[in-house]
Structures are given as C-alpha cells and as structure tokens.
Amino acid sequence: MDGQSANDLSHVIDADRAHVWHHLIQHKPFETGEPRIIVEGKGLRVWDQHGKEHLDAVAGGVWTVNVGYGRESIANAVRDQIMKMNFFGGTVGTIPGALFAEKLIEKMPGMSRVYYANSGSEANEKGFKMVRQIAHKRYGGKKHKILYRDRDYHGSTIASMSAGGQDERNAQYGPFTPGFVRVPHCMEYRKHEQDGAPVENYGEWAANQIEEIILREGPDTVGALCLEPVTAGGGVITPPEGYWPRVQEICKKYDILLHIDEVVCGVGRTGEWFGYQHYGIQPDIVTMAKGVASGYAAISICVTTEAVFDMFKDNADDPLNYFRDISTFGGCTSGPTAALENMRIIEDEGLLANTTAMGARLVANLNALAEKHKVIGDVRGKGLFCGAELVADRDSKDPVHEKLAAAVVADCMQQGVIIGATNRSVPGKNNTLCFSPPLIATADDIDEITTAVDGALTRVFG
Numbered sequence: 001m002d003g004q005s006a007n008d009l010s011h012v013i014d015a016d017r018a019h020v021w022h023h024l025i026q027h028k029p030f031e032t033g034e035p036r037i038i039v040e041g042k043g044l045r046v047w048d049q050h051g052k053e054h055l056d057a058v059a060g061g062v063w064t065v066n067v068g069y070g071r072e073s074i075a076n077a078v079r080d081q082i083m084k085m086n087f088f089g090g091t092v093g094t095i096p097g098a099l100f101a102e103k104l105i106e107k108m109p110g111m112s113r114v115y116y117a118n119s120g121s122e123a124n125e126k127g128f129k130m131v132r133q134i135a136h137k138r139y140g141g142k143k144h145k146i147l148y149r150d151r152d153y154h155g156s157t158i159a160s161m162s163a164g165g166q167d168e169r170n171a172q173y174g175p176f177t178p179g180f181v182r183v184p185h186c187m188e189y190r191k192h193e194q195d196g197a198p199v200e201n202y203g204e205w206a207a208n209q210i211e212e213i214i215l216r217e218g219p220d221t222v223g224a225l226c227l228e229p230v231t232a233g234g235g236v237i238t239p240p241e242g243y244w245p246r247v248q249e250i251c252k253k254y255d256i257l258l259h260i261d262e263v264v265c266g267v268g269r270t271g272e273w274f275g276y277q278h279y280g281i282q283p284d285i286v287t288m289a290k291g292v293a294s295g296y297a298a299i300s301i302c303v304t305t306e307a308v309f310d311m312f313k314d315n316a317d318d319p320l321n322y323f324r325d326i327s328t329f330g331g332c333t334s335g336p337t338a339a340l341e342n343m344r345i346i347e348d349e350g351l352l353a354n355t356t357a358m359g360a361r362l363v364a365n366l367n368a369l370a371e372k373h374k375v376i377g378d379v380r381g382k383g384l385f386c387g388a389e390l391v392a393d394r395d396s397k398d399p400v401h402e403k404l405a406a407a408v409v410a411d412c413m414q415q416g417v418i419i420g421a422t423n424r425s426v427p428g429k430n431n432t433l434c435f436s437p438p439l440i441a442t443a444d445d446i447d448e449i450t451t452a453v454d455g456a457l458t459r460v461f462g
C-alpha cells in the first residue's frame with residue numbers, strides 16, 4: 001500500500017470512532033474494537049488501515065464500483081470538468097449532462113428522457129412522484145397506487161421504504177406512506193412457502209399473483225408496478241422462466257406503468273447494459289444509481305419513455321402541469337462526467353462480455369462448491385451478480401442462522417476476500433452469501449473468491 005503507515009492513521013481511527021456514524025452497523029463493538037477504515041483501492045483490491053490487502057468481491061460493499069478502483073481517466077475527466085463548470089441547478093443544461101443522456105439513451109431503445117438526481121432512493125421517488133402526478137392529471141387522483149414486491153428494496157427514505165419488501169429493513173420506521181401495495185415474490189427456490197404454487201410454470205403463476213392483487217385493489221386505482229429485474233438485497237433472486245413477459249402483459253392489460261429499479265443491475269452488472277434487457281421487456285420508467293459512475297461521483301437517474309414525458313407538457317397554460325421537482329445536486333457535473341467515462345471504459349474494455357464470462361465461471365465454481373458443501377442449498381446469478389443460499393437442511397430448505405452466514409463472511413474477510421450476505425432484510429432469511437466483484441474480474445480473481453468461500457464453509461460448517 002502506498003501512502004500512510006498504520007501509525008499515521010491512529011488519529012483517523014480515533015476521529016472515526018468518536019464522530020462517524022457508519023451505515024447499517026451496530027456501533028457497540030467499536031467501543032472496544034476498531035472500525036474498519038478502507039484507505040486505498042486499485043483494480044479489485046483495497047487496503048485497510050493496517051495495510052492488509054483484500055480482494056473486493058462486492059464492488060465497494062454494495063454493488064457499486066463496477067469498473068474497479070483507481071481509474072485515473074475518470075479522475076482526470078471529473079477534474080477538468082469541475083474546473084470548467086462544476087454545478088448549475090437543473091433548470092438549465094450542462095455539457096456532460098446532455099452528452100451522457102444521449103449516450104445512455106443509445107443503450108436503452110424505447111426510452112427517451114433522463115432525469116438526474118443523487119441516490120437510488122431519490123431516483124425511485126422521482127418515479128413515484130411522476131406516477132402520482134399522472135394519476136392526478138389524468139385520473140382525478142384515483143390511479144395512484146404503486147405495487148411493489150415482497151423481498152425487493154427501493155431505498156432508505158420513508159417513501160421508498162413504503163415500497164420496501166424487506167420487513168426487517170422496515171421494522172421500527174413506520175408508519176409509511178399510503179398507497180403502496182405489496183405483491184408476492186417470485187423466488188422459485190422458496191415456492192413451497194407460497195400457497196398454491198404449482199410444480200410447473202411457476203414463473204407465469206408468480207406473475208399471475210400480481211394480476212390477482214390488481215383485481216383485488218381495482219385496476220383503476222393502480223398506477224405503477226415497481227420491480228427489481230433481479231432482486232438484490234432480498235436474496236439475489238433471478239426471475240423464473242416466463243415471469244417477465246407475463247408481467248409486461250399484465251401491465252399493458254390494465255394500463256399500469258412498469259417501473260424497473262436498475263439501481264443494482266444497471267450499467268453492466270448482469271452482462272447486459274440493463275437487467276431488464278435479458279427479458280425482452282419494455283419499461284416505462286427505469287431508475288439507476290450505483291454502477292452509473294462506479295462510485296466516482298454521486299449520480300442517480302430516472303429515465304422515462306417519451307410517452308411518460310409528454311404527459312408533463314401537454315398543457316403549457318396550466319401552471320401545475322409540468323414535473324415540479326428538483327434535486328439540487330442533480331446539477332453537479334461530476335456525475336455525468338464520471339458516468340460518460342465509466343461507460344467508455346465498459347465499452348472499450350469489453351466489460352459486458354467479461355461480466356457474462358466471469359459470471360458463468362463464478363456460478364460454475366459455486367455449483368462445484370455446492371457438490372462438496374451440503375449447506376449450499378441454491379446458487380443463483382446473472383452476470384457478476386450472484387448469490388449462494390445457505391440452508392440447514394436441503395430437503396426442508398430451512399435457512400441457516402444468520403450468524404453462520406455472517407461467520408462465513410468474517411472468515412473470508414480474515415483470508416483477505418470481502419464477500420457479502422443478505423443483511424437485516426427478510427426476517428429469518430438473512431442466509432444468502434452475495435458476490436458482485438467489479439466487472440474487470442479475471443478468472444484468477446473468481447477462483448480466489450470461491451477458494452476463500454470453500455475454506456470458510458469448511459471451517460464454519462465442517
């Protein structure tokens with residue numbers, strides 16, 4: 001590791017322990033132990049305060065650093081742009097804002113308009129606000145309900161949590177925003193927990209469950225359906241065969257907008273530019289964040305079709321007719337500048353193809369581990385977005401206790417490989433190991449990850 005020695009960082013560690021409130025973590029252990037400080041990153045590797053090297057198999061912990069660490073070309077592009085023009089509120093345009101929008105829409109046939117914001121939660125809220133406003137403008141406020149799915153996650157704000165299908169994440173933060181309605185998950189591995197799930201055509205059945213909810217609520221009250229293309233924190237759930245085409249059909253039938261949350265899958269993670277593009281569907285609203293600029297700048301985006309956009313300019317005489325929304329930092333030029341360079345890197349380095357190839361290797365390696373370790377009940381994945389669900393018993397599929405999944409993660413960390421596990425997500429089901437290395441991963445990197453998991457499973461489960 002270049003830079004400071006461990007001694008130089010003692011003040012940083014003290015300052016962190018005294019003043020930083022970390023995300024998603026209980027702080028009691030820091031009263032006696034140290035918080036982890038990540039000091040430096042290069043490629044897939046990061047170094048902590050002790051100079052210990054780690055292979056980061058979760059792209060910054062939360063599926064974000066798609067092009068890897070230490071990208072000088074992104075830093076240079078951002079530096080040049082912010083010296084020229086760093087910010088202007090989004091009522092006006094900027095050069096990188098216009099150029100990235102054009103480039104992005106080239107990758108999203110059928111989509112048309114790009115709305116800039118800062119976080120995944122915020123981008124989703126933009127989508128929800130559009131749906132609500134359309135309901136008021138077109139349907140006297142009636143068609144305002146937004147359907148979301150069990151196990152999906154759309155963000156940390158109160159409104160995005162109102163669309164949150166992870167009960168442990170949501171616990172103690174209610175009451176939530178009215179008008180959000182839950183539909184069942186589509187996780188084939190756990191279909192035995194769903195009343196009436198058939199042995200065959202599960203995908204179609206799971207989609208039909210959404211139709212039943214629409215009919216129960218009244219189609220004239222439902223404005224949108226918001227889904228992750230592949231559920232992330234809810235257990236890395238790849239959709240079953242036949243699911244998406246039926247979902248699209250149902251949305252068309254009842255004039256319901258399809259909002260796809262690509263915050264995790266978007267910009268390459270699954271081996272296509274967008275997760276939904278694997279399934280031949282055409283959304284009305286697409287949101288994205290994490291991988292858009294690989295964490296080199298804060299940027300999120302809500303993309304719509306021209307038809308959705310048109311609904312906000314059809315009557316210029318009405319002072320309330322347009323989308324009366326702003327995101328101050330949506331006007332930062334660092335976001336689209338970093339995003340443009342991020343996209344160039346993905347194209348020039350062939351990272352979509354690499355993601356598909358390395359994702360296949362990761363799944364194959366995990367399946368090979370499943371032959372050896374009975375505790376792996378299911379392996380799921382699309383591109384470099386994979387999960388291995390740990391079960392106490394393969395027949396009953398009873399999940400292992402979350403402490404055991406956490407012990408596997410801790411053992412890998414000890415070995416210098418950072419993996420993840422579903423965390424405070426679905427009660428009793430925080431039992432899926434998560435893998436999402438940067439899209440630059442090589443075959444050796446993938447093998448190093450699964451070798452660490454092999455060792456960890458042997459130590460934790462024998």
Ligand SMILES: Cc1ncc(COP(=O)(O)O)c(C=O)c1O
Pocket residue numbers: 062118119120121122124153154155156228232233261262263264289290
């Ligand atoms: C699918 C999905 N949507 C939305 C979000 C929220 O994004 P953010 O944390 O940037 O608000 C996340 C975050 O993990 C996510 O996984």
